[in-house]
Structure formats: C-alpha cells, structure tokens
Amino acid sequence: MSYQIVGQSIPRTDNTGKVTGDTRYTSDVLLPGTLWAKTLRSPYAHAQITRIDTSRAEKAPGVRAVLTGADARGILYGRRYRDITVLAQDRVRFMGERVAAVAADTLEEAEEALELIEVNYQELPAVLDPVAALQEGAPIIHPDVNSYPGLPKPLESPSNAFVRDVWTRGDIAEGFARSDLVVENTFTVPRVHQAFLEPHCCLVWIDDQNRVQMWSPNKVPHGLKESMSAAFAIPAERIRVNPVAIGGDFGGKGAPVDEPICYLLALRSGRPVKMVMEYREEFVAGAPRHAALLQLKTGVKKDGTIVAHEMDAYLDSGAYGGFRPGAVVGGIAHAGGCYRAQHARISVSRVYTNNIPGGQMRAPGEPQGFFAAESHMDCVARKLGMDPLDFRLKNLIEEGESTLTGGHYRAIKAKETLKAAAKAAGYDTPKARNVGRGIAMGYRGPGAGNTSLKIALNPDGSVVIQTSLFEQGTGTYTTLRQIAAEELPCDPDEIQIEILDTDAGVAFDSGIGGSRGTRVASGAAFQAARAAKEELLGLAEKLLGWPKTETVFMGRDLIHKKTRKRQPWDDLLSRAGRSIVGESVNRDDDHSPVTAFAAQVAEVFVDTETGEVKLRCLTTAHDTGAIMNPVGHQGQIDGGVVQGVGYGLIEHLPVQEGRVGTAHFGEYKIPTVKDIPELKTVLVKGDDGVGPYKTKGIGENPISPVAPAIANAIEDAVGVRIRDLPITAEKIYAAMRER
Numbered sequence: 001m002s003y004q005i006v007g008q009s010i011p012r013t014d015n016t017g018k019v020t021g022d023t024r025y026t027s028d029v030l031l032p033g034t035l036w037a038k039t040l041r042s043p044y045a046h047a048q049i050t051r052i053d054t055s056r057a058e059k060a061p062g063v064r065a066v067l068t069g070a071d072a073r074g075i076l077y078g079r080r081y082r083d084i085t086v087l088a089q090d091r092v093r094f095m096g097e098r099v100a101a102v103a104a105d106t107l108e109e110a111e112e113a114l115e116l117i118e119v120n121y122q123e124l125p126a127v128l129d130p131v132a133a134l135q136e137g138a139p140i141i142h143p144d145v146n147s148y149p150g151l152p153k154p155l156e157s158p159s160n161a162f163v164r165d166v167w168t169r170g171d172i173a174e175g176f177a178r179s180d181l182v183v184e185n186t187f188t189v190p191r192v193h194q195a196f197l198e199p200h201c202c203l204v205w206i207d208d209q210n211r212v213q214m215w216s217p218n219k220v221p222h223g224l225k226e227s228m229s230a231a232f233a234i235p236a237e238r239i240r241v242n243p244v245a246i247g248g249d250f251g252g253k254g255a256p257v258d259e260p261i262c263y264l265l266a267l268r269s270g271r272p273v274k275m276v277m278e279y280r281e282e283f284v285a286g287a288p289r290h291a292a293l294l295q296l297k298t299g300v301k302k303d304g305t306i307v308a309h310e311m312d313a314y315l316d317s318g319a320y321g322g323f324r325p326g327a328v329v330g331g332i333a334h335a336g337g338c339y340r341a342q343h344a345r346i347s348v349s350r351v352y353t354n355n356i357p358g359g360q361m362r363a364p365g366e367p368q369g370f371f372a373a374e375s376h377m378d379c380v381a382r383k384l385g386m387d388p389l390d391f392r393l394k395n396l397i398e399e400g401e402s403t404l405t406g407g408h409y410r411a412i413k414a415k416e417t418l419k420a421a422a423k424a425a426g427y428d429t430p431k432a433r434n435v436g437r438g439i440a441m442g443y444r445g446p447g448a449g450n451t452s453l454k455i456a457l458n459p460d461g462s463v464v465i466q467t468s469l470f471e472q473g474t475g476t477y478t479t480l481r482q483i484a485a486e487e488l489p490c491d492p493d494e495i496q497i498e499i500l501d502t503d504a505g506v507a508f509d510s511g512i513g514g515s516r517g518t519r520v521a522s523g524a525a526f527q528a529a530r531a532a533k534e535e536l537l538g539l540a541e542k543l544l545g546w547p548k549t550e551t552v553f554m555g556r557d558l559i560h561k562k563t564r565k566r567q568p569w570d571d572l573l574s575r576a577g578r579s580i581v582g583e584s585v586n587r588d589d590d591h592s593p594v595t596a597f598a599a600q601v602a603e604v605f606v607d608t609e610t611g612e613v614k615l616r617c618l619t620t621a622h623d624t625g626a627i628m629n630p631v632g633h634q635g636q637i638d639g640g641v642v643q644g645v646g647y648g649l650i651e652h653l654p655v656q657e658g659r660v661g662t663a664h665f666g667e668y669k670i671p672t673v674k675d676i677p678e679l680k681t682v683l684v685k686g687d688d689g690v691g692p693y694k695t696k697g698i699g700e701n702p703i704s705p706v707a708p709a710i711a712n713a714i715e716d717a718v719g720v721r722i723r724d725l726p727i728t729a730e731k732i733y734a735a736m737r738e739r
Contacts, residue, residue, distance in 0.1 A: 078322020175308025175343025179299025198247025287359020438712025625689025644706025
C-alpha cells in the first residue's frame with residue numbers, strides 16, 4: 001500500500017531545539033532555593049560499616065541536610081525488581097556504592113562537606129567472578145534475597161544466582177550421543193558503558209501541596225513514578241514526573257538512580273534538591289552492559305546437521321539487579337541462535353557479585369549471546385570442514401519452526417536475509433592475503449507495551465499530539481507526526497507535539513525502549529487520528545448537513561464530494577465553540593508475532609607483524625516490514641553498527657578486584673569516524689509486521705552480529721580464534737605467536 005507521508009524521509013522533529021539550544025534538559029531546570037547534592041562512595045568492594053560520623057559535615061558552611069543508610073533503613077528500590085538500597089545499610093556491596101549524601105547551597109560546599117564525613121570499615125571477603133560466586137562457600141551477597149519484591153521465583157535457599165531460566169527440548173544427552181562431532185567453547189564478554197552524552201541527573205522538589213515534583217531524563221516516566229511510589233509508600237497521585245529532554249539513553253535511563261536520595265534530602269531540607277553525576281561516577285557506579293561468561297556445546301552430523309545444542313550463560317549482575325526492567329535478562333537466551341536442533345538445553349543465570357551493578361543497554365543480553373553463539377557456529381563449521389555460510393543455510397530456522405527457547409514467529413526470512421548479505425558483501429569473491437570475511441546472524445522482535453495518546457484539532461487551526469512519551473533519540477515524535485499527517489491528512493510541519501507530565505490524565509505508559517516505540521505508539525497515533533477525523537465528520541454532518549460518507553478530509557478543508565463545496569474545519573470548530581480530541585489507549589502486550597532477522601558480513605585485514613585489525617567493510621542486511629522514515633531507519637542501523645564495532649574491537653570497562661579502572665573518556669575509548677569502515681545496507685522487504693502499517697523493529701538488532709562477524713573474519717584472515725571481547729591487536733598477536 002502506498003502512503004503520502006508515511007515512508008518519506010522527513011526531518012527529525014527535535015532537531016531544531018537541540019541545535020539552537022532551546023531544548024530543555026534536566027540540568028537546565030533550576031528552581032528557587034535549589035540545593036546541590038553529592039554522595040560519598042565506598043572504597044571497598046565488600047565491607048562492614050562499623051562507624052559513620054557526620055557531625056562535622058552537618059556543621060559545615062552551606063550544608064542543609066546529611067543522610068546515611070540509617071536514614072533509609074528498610075527502603076529498597078528498583079525498576080521492577082527491588083533490591084537496591086538508597087544508601088549502604090551496615091555494609092557496602094561494591095566499590096563505588098553510596099554511603100552518605102549531603103545537600104548544600106552550592107556544589108562546592110557539598111563536595112567539601114563529604115570530606116568531613118568519617119567512615120570506618122571492616123573489609124569482608126569479596127566474590128568478583130560470577131562462576132566463583134556459585135561455588136560452595138562463596139559469600140552470599142544478599143542473604144535476604146527471597147524477601148525482595150519482584151523476585152521472579154523464590155529460591156530454595158539464599159544464593160548469588162537470584163535468577164536462573166532453563167529451556168529444554170528433547171533429550172540433550174541422547175542428542176550428543178547421536179552426534180558425529182561435538183564442539184565446545186567458552187566465551188567471555190566485558191562490561192561496556194552506554195556512553196550517553198548527558199550523565200544521570202535529577203531534580204526533586206516537595207511542593208507546597210506536599211506533592212513530589214521530579215525532573216529526570218528517564219524514558220519511562222510512569223515507571224519512575226511507580227518505582228518511587230512503591231519504594232517510599234507514597235500515593236502515586238502525589239508524584240509528578242515533569243517532561244524534559246533526554247540527552248542520550250541507549251537503554252541506560254529507565255531505572256531510578258539518584259532520585260530516591262534527592263527525595264529524602266528534599267524531605268529533610270524542605271528545599272528542591274538537584275544531583276548531576278560526574279562522568280567518573282558514571283564509570284565507577286553507573287549501570288553498564290553486563291559482563292558475562294558463556295559455555296556452548298554443539299553436536300552435529302557429518303553432513304552438518306545440528307543434532308544437539310547446549311548453552312550455559314552466567315551474567316555478572318554486580319551488587320544489585322534492579323537497574324533494568326525485570327530480574328531476567330531474556331536477550332542472552334538468544335545464544336541458542338537462529339538455528340534448529342532436535343535436542344537443546346539453554347540455561348541463563350544472573351549472578352550477584354561484588355562488582356559494579358549491571359544494567360540495561362541496547363538489545364540487553366543479545367550482543368553477549370550472539371557473540372558467543374555466532375562465533376561458536378563458525379567454530380563448528382570449520383571443525384566440519386564446511387563453509388560457515390553453507391553451514392548456516394543448512395541449519396537456519398524456516399517458516400513454521402520455533403527457536404530453541406520456544407519463540408514462534410510468522411514470515412521468517414532468515415535465509416533470505418543471510419543470502420542478501422553474502423551477495424552484497426561479495427562473500428565468495430577472491431580476497432588478498434590476510435584479508436578475511438566473517439558472517440554472523442541475529443534476530444529480534446519488537447517489544448510489547450502500552451501507550452496513551454491524544455490528537456486535538458483546535459478552533460485556531462492547530463493540530464496537537466499529546467503524548468506522555470519522553471523522546472530519547474529514536475525519532476518517535478517524528479513518526480507520530482507522520483502518522484497523524486497521513487491520516488488527517490495535512491503537512492507534518494503543521495502538527496505540534498505536546499509532551500505531557502504524568503499528571504495529565506493519561507493511563508500508564510510503558511515508555512520508550514525494547515524496539516517498542518513504533519510498534520506501540522504508531523497504533524495509538526493511528527487510532528487517535530481516526531477517532532478525531534470521525535468526530536469531525538460527525539460535526540460536519542450535524543452543522544452542515546453533509547453525510548459522513550460524502551465528506552472527505554483534505555488538509556485544512558472538509559470537502560463535500562458531490563457539490564465540491566469546501567469548509568475550513570477550523571471555522572467549523574469555531575462555530576461549535578470547541579476542540580475535537582481523538583484519544584487512544586493502545587495495549588499491545590502480547591509476544592510479537594514477527595521478528596526481524598539481521599545478517600552481517602565483516603571484511604578485515606590483519607597485520608601479522610602487529611596483530612592490528614583494519615575493518616575494511618561491514619555489510620548489514622535487514623529483514624524489514626514497512627519503513628516509516630527511511631533516513632531515521634538508516635540512522636538506527638548505522639548507529640547500532642557503530643556501537644557494535646565499539647563492542648567488538650574497542651570498548652571495555654575494566655574491573656580488577658572490584659575497582660573500575662576507567663575514570664573518563666580519555667581512557668574509555670569509543671569509536672570515532674576513523675574507526676568506521678565503509679558501511680553497506682541491504683533491506684529485505686516484506687509485507688508482514690505489527691501495527692496498522694506492518695512495521696518491524698530496527699533500533700536494536702543492528703548491534704548484535706557485528707562483534708562475532710569481526711571475530712569470524714579475523715579467523716578467516718589469519719587462522720586464530722579470539723573468544724573474549726574486545727578483540728585487540730595484543731590478543732591477536734599473542735594468539736598468532738602461540739599458534
């Protein structure tokens with residue numbers, strides 16, 4: 001089906017304000033009497049707090065409030081799983097955990113007061129490896145884990161593995177017994193930071209009506225409201241989250257972080273309290289992508305048929321688990337891959353350690369899982385003496401089949417997507433010495449959720465979309481304008497976006513994330529526009545005598561098809577003396593019926609004298625539905641690929657003995673323009689999808705296959721297999737020397 005506005009590359013709605021500086025971020029909000037807050041952090045990974053003396057800090061110039069764990073005893077918060085203490089209570093669980101907080105008239109006074117707080121610690125044995133944390137005798141980091149709200153299943157006894165999910169198919173032992181070849185591998189992946197430009201920050205004020213007013217770059221404002229209500233037993237109607245722009249997210253801004261501290265400081269001081277993390281605090285106490293260890297074992301027949309596939313994944317959750325939407329990190333189970341097997345066992349454990357807590361990042365769990373799965377599939381193919389492309393084509397799932405974890409999808413285009421990538425990359429063409437090509441696959445369905453949206457047509461001729469979504473950079477506001485303009489129809493530039501606070505009479509909104517924005521919000525915008533149009537046609541029938549079936553909506557006018565008479569709709573609304581509002585609550589909570597496959601081919605050159613890798617080209621093919629905005633769609637692909645390059649070759653948040661070894665972006669490297677190769681994109685378009693326009697998600701699946709495609713290309717080039725990220729020249733050089 002062809003559209004006038006949907007499918008066109010129109011400019012981003014939020015571009016102008018960000019370029020001119022008119023866009024309002026949390027740091028721009030400063031209320032009269034605002035205090036500045038800072039926190040004192042633990043120097044130990046695991047220790048008992050034996051004494052805290054805040055008396056000198058309380059008397060310091062400008063100080064209005066000081067808090068310790070004793071002031072927040074028993075309070076736990078989190079996004080849905082609540083295990084995070086506001087301030088350390090009796091013991092600290094990671095190096096960088098908050099021990100005390102100060103609010104003062106100026107930032108400098110708050111920082112000076114922190115130095116006056118005296119804390120005595122008794123160091124405790126720390127467990128810093130997720131596998132070691134599961135061994136008998138390992139310190140139990142959360143003895144009270146069974147009492148934490150949101151724990152998916154009670155544990156038989158306290159354990160550092162607070163979540164464990166297992167998917168089985170057939171008989172795995174029988175499958176390996178029937179296999180001609182069994183291949184085993186272990187892979188490790190590091191923590192990486194989201195590297196958003198705006199660090200975590202917030203402003204909390206308890207107003208004259210005793211209402212909690214919050215400003216925070218949180219992409220799930222209704223979720224933040226619920227979290228604060230649950231943690232502090234505050235009636236939800238007493239909390240309002242006010243709209244601000246989000247300065248980058250990549251998954252990391254959905255959970256409460258410093259809002260609980262600022263609330264308690266505001267409560268004690270009677271003043272608004274503001275906190276802005278320094279980036280050194282982001283690195284030592286943020287919530288980066290989880291580090292993980294993955295063990296894979298696959299049994300195959302001589303002809304390359306996969307018979308049995310087994311995977312055990314251990315996610316290093318760090319000291320807490322509540323910085324993501326739930327206790328489970330489902331994406332890592334995709335290490336089962338896109339392949340069929342008669343016998344399978346996929347196990348995922350999320351394990352407490354005394355490291356920095358893990359959180360949410362683009363395609364949570366999937367870059368870890370697909371790096372292991374797709375690297376391992378190449379290893380299996382090479383052991384068999386098969387080309388990795390042919391091995392994948394033989395075993396990829398097809399229409400009517402389910403994934404190894406039970407995912408059922410229609411319109412599966414795994415093989416078509418892989419073939420398109422291989423063709424565009426010239427996979428089979430001759431290549432020079434020490435040049436290699438590697439293939440990797442991935443898939444992801446759009447996330448579920450619900451959202452409320454209103455579209456108002458006003459007597460002054462304005463068209464206003466009212467939404468409680470806080471745009472975090474994915475172009476959702478632009479998509480909403482396109483849909484409203486398509487359905488009404490009008491020029492997208494004529495449509496205004498009004499961002500609602502959480503008081504605005506809108507039902508709960510799932511917010512942005514999980515590639516759900518277009519899936520959920522497009523349905524709401526479509527329904528609201530249709531409702532507004534229907535009501536306007538009803539008004540024309542009442543006031544003008546034009547039957548609905550004989551009236552069309554075109555830009556600023558209503559047109560009677562038989563007489564060709566025109567009536568500006570704003571004049572009609574002026575006569576009626578009111579606006580028309582179309583409203584929709586779109587609940588789309590079911591498992592997605594479709595998924596989107598991605599296939600990528602990396603071409604590399606490896607310098608055998610130094611181990612240096614030059615990424616020459618990255619070809620990415622995507623199975624898509626309707627594309628709402630081509631330039632935005634391509635931007636999501638390119639952005640995901642660049643982050644994947646960082647994950648594969650550059651980025652690493654090093655943690656040694658619980659201590660984060662990176663303090664700023666001078667040390668934590670992310671890709672620059674010089675690191676980005678030629679990028680090729682191939683779109684495998686289909687007619688299936690979700691929502692009124694049949695779309696598929698694109699925000700997350702471009703990142704996952706990049707790292708394994710690079711690793712596979714390196715082995716193709718020089719014959720060495722790197723099983724731990726990032727893949728550095730030093731690792732390649734050492735592997736070549738060892739070989």
